[in-house]
Amino acid sequence: MTLADAHTEIASFTPYPIKQIPLNVQLGNESLLITWDNGHESEYHYLWLRDNCHCSECIATLTREQVFEICDVPETIKPQEAYLSDDNRLVIKWDHADHISQYHPGWLFSHCYSDSALKAKQWHAKVWDKETIHQELPTNTCVNIMQSDQHLLTWLKDLRDYGIALIKSVEREPNTLIKVANRISFIRETNFGTIFNVQAKADANSTAYTDLRLPLHTDLPTRELQPGLQFLHCLVNDAAGGESILVDGFKIAEHMREHYPEEFESLSSIPMAFYNKDKHSDYRFRGTAIVLDEKKQVIEVRLANFLRGPIDVPGHQTIALYKAYSCFIRLTREERFQFFHRLNSGDLIVFDNRRVLHARNAFDLKTGSRHLQGCYVDRDELLSRIRVLERDAL
Ligand code: OGA
Ligand code: ZN
Ligand code: ZN
Numbered sequence: 505m506t507l508a509d510a511h512t513e514i515a516s517f518t519p520y521p522i523k524q525i526p527l528n529v530q531l532g533n534e535s536l537l538i539t540w541d542n543g544h545e546s547e548y549h550y551l552w553l554r555d556n557c558h559c560s561e562c563i564a565t566l567t568r569e570q571v572f573e574i575c576d577v578p579e580t581i582k583p584q585e586a587y588l589s590d591d592n593r594l595v596i597k598w599d600h601a602d603h604i605s606q607y608h609p610g611w612l613f614s615h616c617y618s619d620s621a622l623k624a625k626q627w628h629a630k631v632w633d634k635e636t637i638h639q640e641l642p643t644n645t646c647v648n649i650m651q652s653d654q655h656l657l658t659w660l661k662d663l664r665d666y667g668i669a670l671i672k673s674v675e676r677e678p679n680t681l682i683k684v685a686n687r688i689s690f691i692r693e694t695n696f697g698t699i700f701n702v703q704a705k706a707d708a709n710s711t712a713y714t715d716l717r718l719p720l721h722t723d724l725p726t727r728e729l730q731p732g733l734q735f736l737h738c739l740v741n742d743a744a745g746g747e748s749i750l751v752d753g754f755k756i757a758e759h760m761r762e763h764y765p766e767e768f769e770s771l772s773s774i775p776m777a778f779y780n781k782d783k784h785s786d787y788r789f790r791g792t793a794i795v796l797d798e799k800k801q802v803i804e805v806r807l808a809n810f811l812r813g814p815i816d817v818p819g820h821q822t823i824a825l826y827k828a829y830s831c832f833i834r835l836t837r838e839e840r841f842q843f844f845h846r847l848n849s850g851d852l853i854v855f856d857n858r859r860v861l862h863a864r865n866a867f868d869l870k871t872g873s874r875h876l877q878g879c880y881v882d883r884d885e886l887l888s889r890i891r892v893l894e895r896d897a898l
Pocket of ligand 3: 712721722723862
Protein backbone atom coordinates (compact mmCIF):
# COMPACT_ATOMS: atom_id res chain seq x y z
CA MET A 505 0.00 0.00 0.00
CA THR A 506 1.37 3.44 -0.85
CA LEU A 507 0.99 6.48 1.29
CA ALA A 508 -1.27 8.06 -1.33
CA ASP A 509 -4.03 5.52 -0.84
CA ALA A 510 -3.51 5.06 2.89
CA HIS A 511 -6.80 5.57 4.63
CA THR A 512 -6.58 8.45 7.06
CA GLU A 513 -10.00 8.31 8.61
CA ILE A 514 -10.12 7.83 12.38
CA ALA A 515 -11.66 4.53 13.44
CA SER A 516 -14.16 6.28 15.67
CA PHE A 517 -17.28 8.39 15.52
CA THR A 518 -15.80 10.80 18.04
CA PRO A 519 -14.22 13.89 16.52
CA TYR A 520 -10.67 14.50 17.76
CA PRO A 521 -10.02 18.22 17.48
CA ILE A 522 -6.33 19.01 17.01
CA LYS A 523 -5.36 20.94 20.12
CA GLN A 524 -1.67 20.09 20.17
CA ILE A 525 0.82 19.89 17.32
CA PRO A 526 3.61 17.29 17.33
CA LEU A 527 7.00 18.96 16.91
CA ASN A 528 9.48 16.13 16.97
CA VAL A 529 9.78 12.32 16.85
CA GLN A 530 12.63 10.40 18.44
CA LEU A 531 13.00 6.70 17.76
CA GLY A 532 14.02 4.31 20.53
CA ASN A 533 14.39 0.54 20.79
CA GLU A 534 10.81 -0.47 21.34
CA SER A 535 8.98 2.84 21.34
CA LEU A 536 9.12 6.36 19.95
CA LEU A 537 8.81 9.66 21.73
CA ILE A 538 6.75 12.59 20.43
CA THR A 539 7.25 16.08 21.78
CA TRP A 540 4.16 18.27 21.45
CA ASP A 541 4.05 22.05 21.12
CA ASN A 542 2.85 22.41 24.74
CA GLY A 543 6.00 20.63 25.94
CA HIS A 544 4.24 17.35 26.75
CA GLU A 545 6.10 14.18 25.78
CA SER A 546 4.29 11.00 24.80
CA GLU A 547 5.87 7.59 24.48
CA TYR A 548 4.15 5.19 22.06
CA HIS A 549 5.35 1.62 21.81
CA TYR A 550 5.82 0.19 18.32
CA LEU A 551 3.50 -2.70 19.04
CA TRP A 552 0.86 -0.23 20.24
CA LEU A 553 1.28 1.93 17.16
CA ARG A 554 1.11 -1.03 14.80
CA ASP A 555 -1.95 -2.28 16.69
CA ASN A 556 -3.64 1.09 16.23
CA CYS A 557 -3.08 1.56 12.51
CA HIS A 558 -6.22 3.12 11.07
CA CYS A 559 -5.69 2.20 7.43
CA SER A 560 -8.45 0.49 5.47
CA GLU A 561 -6.55 -2.80 5.50
CA CYS A 562 -6.40 -2.81 9.29
CA ILE A 563 -9.85 -1.39 10.01
CA ALA A 564 -13.09 -2.35 8.26
CA THR A 565 -14.29 0.93 6.79
CA LEU A 566 -17.97 0.11 7.27
CA THR A 567 -17.93 -0.87 10.94
CA ARG A 568 -14.80 1.03 12.05
CA GLU A 569 -13.72 -2.12 13.83
CA GLN A 570 -10.30 -3.72 13.65
CA VAL A 571 -9.70 -6.62 11.30
CA PHE A 572 -5.93 -6.64 11.83
CA GLU A 573 -4.63 -8.85 14.65
CA ILE A 574 -1.41 -7.90 16.42
CA CYS A 575 -0.26 -11.51 16.80
CA ASP A 576 0.23 -11.58 13.03
CA VAL A 577 3.29 -9.31 13.14
CA PRO A 578 6.64 -10.00 14.85
CA GLU A 579 6.84 -8.70 18.43
CA THR A 580 10.03 -6.94 17.38
CA ILE A 581 8.31 -4.88 14.68
CA LYS A 582 9.96 -1.45 14.21
CA PRO A 583 9.69 1.55 11.93
CA GLN A 584 11.98 1.54 8.94
CA GLU A 585 11.14 5.19 8.77
CA ALA A 586 9.01 7.54 10.89
CA TYR A 587 8.33 11.22 10.32
CA LEU A 588 5.80 14.02 10.81
CA SER A 589 3.96 14.99 7.64
CA ASP A 590 3.13 18.56 6.58
CA ASP A 591 -0.38 18.10 7.99
CA ASN A 592 1.09 17.04 11.36
CA ARG A 593 0.39 13.33 11.09
CA LEU A 594 2.81 10.75 12.35
CA VAL A 595 3.72 8.51 9.41
CA ILE A 596 5.42 5.16 9.93
CA LYS A 597 6.80 2.81 7.29
CA TRP A 598 7.14 -0.52 9.08
CA ASP A 599 9.96 -3.05 8.69
CA HIS A 600 7.32 -5.74 8.15
CA ALA A 601 5.11 -6.40 5.11
CA ASP A 602 5.79 -2.93 3.62
CA HIS A 603 2.96 -1.60 5.72
CA ILE A 604 2.47 2.14 6.16
CA SER A 605 0.48 3.69 9.01
CA GLN A 606 -0.42 7.27 9.69
CA TYR A 607 -1.87 8.80 12.82
CA HIS A 608 -4.10 11.80 13.20
CA PRO A 609 -2.51 14.18 15.75
CA GLY A 610 -5.78 14.82 17.61
CA TRP A 611 -6.39 11.10 17.99
CA LEU A 612 -2.78 10.40 18.97
CA PHE A 613 -2.63 13.12 21.60
CA SER A 614 -5.89 12.12 23.22
CA HIS A 615 -4.73 8.49 23.44
CA CYS A 616 -1.42 9.34 25.11
CA TYR A 617 -0.84 6.90 27.96
CA SER A 618 1.87 8.71 29.90
CA ASP A 619 1.37 8.66 33.67
CA SER A 620 0.25 12.29 33.70
CA ALA A 621 -2.17 11.79 30.79
CA LEU A 622 -3.71 8.72 32.40
CA LYS A 623 -4.05 10.62 35.65
CA ALA A 624 -5.74 13.55 33.91
CA LYS A 625 -8.20 11.19 32.17
CA GLN A 626 -9.11 9.40 35.39
CA TRP A 627 -12.74 9.97 36.38
CA HIS A 628 -13.38 10.98 39.98
CA ALA A 629 -16.71 10.64 41.70
CA LYS A 630 -17.98 13.75 43.51
CA VAL A 631 -18.59 12.08 46.83
CA TRP A 632 -21.10 13.71 49.13
CA ASP A 633 -22.48 13.82 52.61
CA LYS A 634 -25.66 15.39 53.97
CA GLU A 635 -24.40 18.94 53.78
CA THR A 636 -22.95 18.85 50.28
CA ILE A 637 -25.87 17.07 48.65
CA HIS A 638 -28.38 19.43 50.22
CA GLN A 639 -26.53 22.27 48.53
CA GLU A 640 -25.56 20.59 45.28
CA LEU A 641 -28.25 18.01 44.40
CA PRO A 642 -28.43 18.16 40.58
CA THR A 643 -32.02 19.06 39.68
CA ASN A 644 -33.87 19.87 36.47
CA THR A 645 -37.43 19.83 35.18
CA CYS A 646 -38.99 17.10 33.09
CA VAL A 647 -39.71 19.47 30.20
CA ASN A 648 -36.03 20.42 29.96
CA ILE A 649 -34.84 16.83 30.17
CA MET A 650 -37.30 15.67 27.51
CA GLN A 651 -36.85 18.55 25.09
CA SER A 652 -33.27 19.75 25.30
CA ASP A 653 -30.18 17.62 24.63
CA GLN A 654 -28.05 20.31 26.25
CA HIS A 655 -30.03 20.12 29.51
CA LEU A 656 -30.00 16.33 29.28
CA LEU A 657 -26.21 16.20 28.86
CA THR A 658 -25.55 18.46 31.85
CA TRP A 659 -27.97 16.51 34.00
CA LEU A 660 -26.51 13.14 32.93
CA LYS A 661 -22.95 14.25 33.65
CA ASP A 662 -24.04 15.38 37.11
CA LEU A 663 -25.81 12.07 37.60
CA ARG A 664 -22.61 10.24 36.62
CA ASP A 665 -20.45 12.33 38.98
CA TYR A 666 -22.74 12.66 42.02
CA GLY A 667 -24.46 9.33 41.49
CA ILE A 668 -27.80 11.02 42.15
CA ALA A 669 -30.03 13.60 40.43
CA LEU A 670 -33.62 14.75 40.65
CA ILE A 671 -36.22 15.59 38.02
CA LYS A 672 -39.12 17.76 39.13
CA SER A 673 -42.56 18.43 37.64
CA VAL A 674 -42.91 15.01 36.05
CA GLU A 675 -46.46 14.09 34.95
CA ARG A 676 -48.29 11.99 37.53
CA GLU A 677 -49.41 9.64 34.75
CA PRO A 678 -48.34 5.99 35.40
CA ASN A 679 -45.52 4.73 33.13
CA THR A 680 -44.17 8.23 32.45
CA LEU A 681 -40.80 7.09 33.75
CA ILE A 682 -40.44 4.82 30.71
CA LYS A 683 -40.31 7.88 28.46
CA VAL A 684 -37.78 9.58 30.69
CA ALA A 685 -35.59 6.47 31.04
CA ASN A 686 -35.68 6.07 27.25
CA ARG A 687 -34.08 9.52 26.95
CA ILE A 688 -30.99 7.66 28.16
CA SER A 689 -31.48 4.24 26.61
CA PHE A 690 -32.93 0.78 27.12
CA ILE A 691 -34.55 -0.20 30.39
CA ARG A 692 -33.05 -3.20 32.12
CA GLU A 693 -35.80 -5.75 32.61
CA THR A 694 -35.64 -7.96 35.70
CA ASN A 695 -37.79 -10.57 37.44
CA PHE A 696 -39.64 -7.60 39.03
CA GLY A 697 -40.75 -6.46 35.55
CA THR A 698 -39.76 -3.79 33.04
CA ILE A 699 -41.06 -1.29 35.52
CA PHE A 700 -42.07 -2.13 39.08
CA ASN A 701 -44.82 -0.68 41.21
CA VAL A 702 -43.69 0.11 44.76
CA GLN A 703 -46.95 -0.26 46.65
CA ALA A 704 -47.97 -2.28 49.66
CA LYS A 705 -49.44 -5.48 48.19
CA ALA A 706 -51.15 -8.46 49.81
CA ASP A 707 -48.92 -10.90 47.89
CA ALA A 708 -45.64 -9.01 48.40
CA ASN A 709 -42.54 -10.89 47.20
CA SER A 710 -40.20 -8.19 48.55
CA THR A 711 -40.07 -6.02 51.66
CA ALA A 712 -40.26 -3.10 49.20
CA TYR A 713 -43.90 -4.05 48.50
CA THR A 714 -45.03 -3.77 52.12
CA ASP A 715 -45.52 -0.79 54.42
CA LEU A 716 -42.42 -1.74 56.43
CA ARG A 717 -39.25 0.27 56.87
CA LEU A 718 -36.65 -0.58 54.23
CA PRO A 719 -33.13 -0.22 55.59
CA LEU A 720 -30.37 1.27 53.42
CA HIS A 721 -29.63 -1.02 50.50
CA THR A 722 -28.73 -1.37 46.87
CA ASP A 723 -31.29 -3.14 44.69
CA LEU A 724 -30.61 -6.63 43.39
CA PRO A 725 -27.25 -7.33 45.05
CA THR A 726 -28.41 -10.86 44.32
CA ARG A 727 -27.54 -10.41 40.64
CA GLU A 728 -24.14 -10.79 39.01
CA LEU A 729 -24.51 -7.27 37.64
CA GLN A 730 -26.46 -5.02 39.96
CA PRO A 731 -28.66 -2.62 37.95
CA GLY A 732 -26.84 0.67 37.38
CA LEU A 733 -29.31 3.52 37.55
CA GLN A 734 -32.47 3.22 39.55
CA PHE A 735 -35.42 5.48 38.71
CA LEU A 736 -38.11 6.08 41.33
CA HIS A 737 -41.06 8.16 40.18
CA CYS A 738 -43.42 9.30 42.88
CA LEU A 739 -47.06 9.22 41.78
CA VAL A 740 -48.63 9.52 45.24
CA ASN A 741 -47.03 9.98 48.64
CA ASP A 742 -49.59 11.29 51.10
CA ALA A 743 -49.44 8.59 53.76
CA ALA A 744 -47.67 9.49 56.99
CA GLY A 745 -44.03 8.30 56.88
CA GLY A 746 -42.38 6.81 53.82
CA GLU A 747 -39.60 9.42 53.65
CA SER A 748 -36.55 8.51 51.58
CA ILE A 749 -32.99 8.35 52.88
CA LEU A 750 -30.04 8.16 50.50
CA VAL A 751 -26.39 7.67 51.37
CA ASP A 752 -23.34 7.88 49.12
CA GLY A 753 -21.78 4.43 49.51
CA PHE A 754 -18.51 5.72 48.02
CA LYS A 755 -18.31 8.32 50.80
CA ILE A 756 -18.84 5.67 53.48
CA ALA A 757 -16.23 3.42 51.85
CA GLU A 758 -13.69 6.27 51.72
CA HIS A 759 -14.44 7.18 55.33
CA MET A 760 -13.87 3.57 56.28
CA ARG A 761 -10.63 3.36 54.31
CA GLU A 762 -9.33 6.35 56.26
CA HIS A 763 -10.64 5.62 59.76
CA TYR A 764 -11.17 1.84 59.82
CA PRO A 765 -8.53 0.43 57.43
CA GLU A 766 -8.79 -3.15 58.67
CA GLU A 767 -12.56 -3.21 58.27
CA PHE A 768 -12.20 -1.61 54.85
CA GLU A 769 -9.75 -4.33 53.83
CA SER A 770 -12.11 -7.08 55.05
CA LEU A 771 -15.21 -5.65 53.40
CA SER A 772 -13.43 -5.18 50.08
CA SER A 773 -11.84 -8.63 50.03
CA ILE A 774 -14.14 -11.13 51.79
CA PRO A 775 -17.29 -12.00 49.81
CA MET A 776 -20.81 -12.02 51.17
CA ALA A 777 -23.71 -14.03 49.83
CA PHE A 778 -27.00 -12.45 48.65
CA TYR A 779 -30.15 -14.46 47.94
CA ASN A 780 -33.46 -13.54 46.34
CA LYS A 781 -35.94 -16.36 46.65
CA ASP A 782 -39.33 -16.37 44.95
CA LYS A 783 -41.80 -19.01 43.72
CA HIS A 784 -40.30 -19.11 40.22
CA SER A 785 -36.80 -17.76 40.65
CA ASP A 786 -33.82 -18.20 42.93
CA TYR A 787 -31.09 -15.65 42.31
CA ARG A 788 -27.86 -15.80 44.28
CA PHE A 789 -24.64 -13.88 44.07
CA ARG A 790 -21.51 -13.92 46.14
CA GLY A 791 -19.36 -10.80 46.04
CA THR A 792 -17.67 -8.20 48.18
CA ALA A 793 -19.74 -5.34 49.61
CA ILE A 794 -17.06 -2.88 48.47
CA VAL A 795 -15.66 -3.46 45.01
CA LEU A 796 -12.31 -1.96 44.03
CA ASP A 797 -10.67 -1.57 40.64
CA GLU A 798 -7.03 -2.35 39.88
CA LYS A 799 -6.01 1.02 41.32
CA LYS A 800 -7.89 0.33 44.56
CA GLN A 801 -10.53 2.92 43.70
CA VAL A 802 -14.03 2.13 44.96
CA ILE A 803 -16.22 1.36 41.94
CA GLU A 804 -19.20 -0.38 43.46
CA VAL A 805 -21.10 -1.00 46.66
CA ARG A 806 -23.33 -4.06 47.12
CA LEU A 807 -25.52 -4.30 50.21
CA ALA A 808 -29.02 -5.23 51.33
CA ASN A 809 -29.45 -6.69 54.77
CA PHE A 810 -32.80 -8.28 53.91
CA LEU A 811 -31.26 -10.11 50.93
CA ARG A 812 -28.21 -11.54 52.63
CA GLY A 813 -27.59 -15.25 52.59
CA PRO A 814 -25.77 -17.01 55.40
CA ILE A 815 -22.10 -16.04 55.55
CA ASP A 816 -20.07 -18.85 54.02
CA VAL A 817 -16.40 -17.88 54.26
CA PRO A 818 -13.66 -19.86 56.07
CA GLY A 819 -14.07 -19.68 59.86
CA HIS A 820 -11.03 -17.48 60.42
CA GLN A 821 -12.67 -14.72 58.32
CA THR A 822 -16.18 -14.88 59.77
CA ILE A 823 -15.79 -12.51 62.72
CA ALA A 824 -13.72 -10.05 60.67
CA LEU A 825 -16.49 -9.94 58.06
CA TYR A 826 -19.24 -9.37 60.65
CA LYS A 827 -17.21 -6.58 62.24
CA ALA A 828 -16.52 -4.90 58.90
CA TYR A 829 -20.12 -5.22 57.74
CA SER A 830 -21.46 -3.78 61.01
CA CYS A 831 -18.94 -0.94 60.84
CA PHE A 832 -20.20 0.01 57.36
CA ILE A 833 -23.88 -0.16 58.33
CA ARG A 834 -23.33 1.84 61.53
CA LEU A 835 -21.65 4.58 59.47
CA THR A 836 -24.56 4.71 57.01
CA ARG A 837 -26.86 5.31 59.98
CA GLU A 838 -25.01 8.48 60.96
CA GLU A 839 -27.09 11.50 60.11
CA ARG A 840 -24.15 13.49 58.72
CA PHE A 841 -23.98 11.08 55.76
CA GLN A 842 -27.72 10.90 55.08
CA PHE A 843 -29.66 12.78 52.47
CA PHE A 844 -33.17 12.88 53.85
CA HIS A 845 -35.79 13.69 51.24
CA ARG A 846 -39.51 13.30 51.15
CA LEU A 847 -40.49 12.46 47.59
CA ASN A 848 -43.39 14.56 46.41
CA SER A 849 -45.87 13.55 43.79
CA GLY A 850 -44.22 14.46 40.46
CA ASP A 851 -40.63 13.92 41.69
CA LEU A 852 -38.43 11.46 39.88
CA ILE A 853 -35.24 10.60 41.70
CA VAL A 854 -32.51 8.76 39.81
CA PHE A 855 -29.42 7.33 41.46
CA ASP A 856 -26.51 5.00 40.77
CA ASN A 857 -27.71 1.83 42.42
CA ARG A 858 -24.16 0.44 42.44
CA ARG A 859 -23.06 3.37 44.57
CA VAL A 860 -25.88 5.09 46.43
CA LEU A 861 -27.78 3.19 49.12
CA HIS A 862 -31.45 4.02 49.52
CA ALA A 863 -33.97 3.47 52.31
CA ARG A 864 -37.49 4.46 53.20
CA ASN A 865 -39.25 4.84 56.48
CA ALA A 866 -42.29 2.75 57.32
CA PHE A 867 -45.59 4.37 56.31
CA ASP A 868 -49.14 4.23 57.55
CA LEU A 869 -51.75 3.38 54.91
CA LYS A 870 -54.56 4.42 57.27
CA THR A 871 -53.47 8.03 56.71
CA GLY A 872 -53.21 8.06 52.91
CA SER A 873 -51.70 6.21 49.96
CA ARG A 874 -48.24 5.78 48.53
CA HIS A 875 -47.34 4.66 45.02
CA LEU A 876 -43.94 4.85 43.33
CA GLN A 877 -42.93 3.37 40.01
CA GLY A 878 -39.38 2.24 39.42
CA CYS A 879 -37.13 0.93 36.68
CA TYR A 880 -33.44 0.38 35.98
CA VAL A 881 -31.03 1.51 33.27
CA ASP A 882 -27.51 0.10 33.29
CA ARG A 883 -24.50 2.30 34.04
CA ASP A 884 -22.88 1.79 30.66
CA GLU A 885 -26.08 2.97 28.93
CA LEU A 886 -25.64 6.26 30.78
CA LEU A 887 -21.97 6.54 29.83
CA SER A 888 -22.70 5.69 26.20
CA ARG A 889 -25.43 8.35 26.04
CA ILE A 890 -23.10 10.96 27.51
CA ARG A 891 -20.38 10.15 24.93
CA VAL A 892 -22.80 10.39 22.03
CA LEU A 893 -24.25 13.69 23.27
CA GLU A 894 -20.69 14.98 23.74
CA ARG A 895 -19.82 14.25 20.09
CA ASP A 896 -22.15 17.08 19.09
CA ALA A 897 -20.97 19.32 21.88
CA LEU A 898 -17.27 18.97 20.92
C1 OGA B 1 -37.38 -0.47 46.31
C2 OGA B 1 -37.25 0.64 47.27
C3 OGA B 1 -38.04 2.72 48.11
C4 OGA B 1 -39.31 3.36 48.53
O1 OGA B 1 -38.46 -0.61 45.74
O2 OGA B 1 -36.37 -1.18 46.11
O3 OGA B 1 -36.22 0.73 47.86
O4 OGA B 1 -39.24 4.54 48.80
N1 OGA B 1 -38.26 1.50 47.42
O5 OGA B 1 -40.33 2.70 48.63
ZN1 ZN C 1 -2.78 -0.58 8.54
ZN1 ZN D 1 -34.70 -0.53 46.78
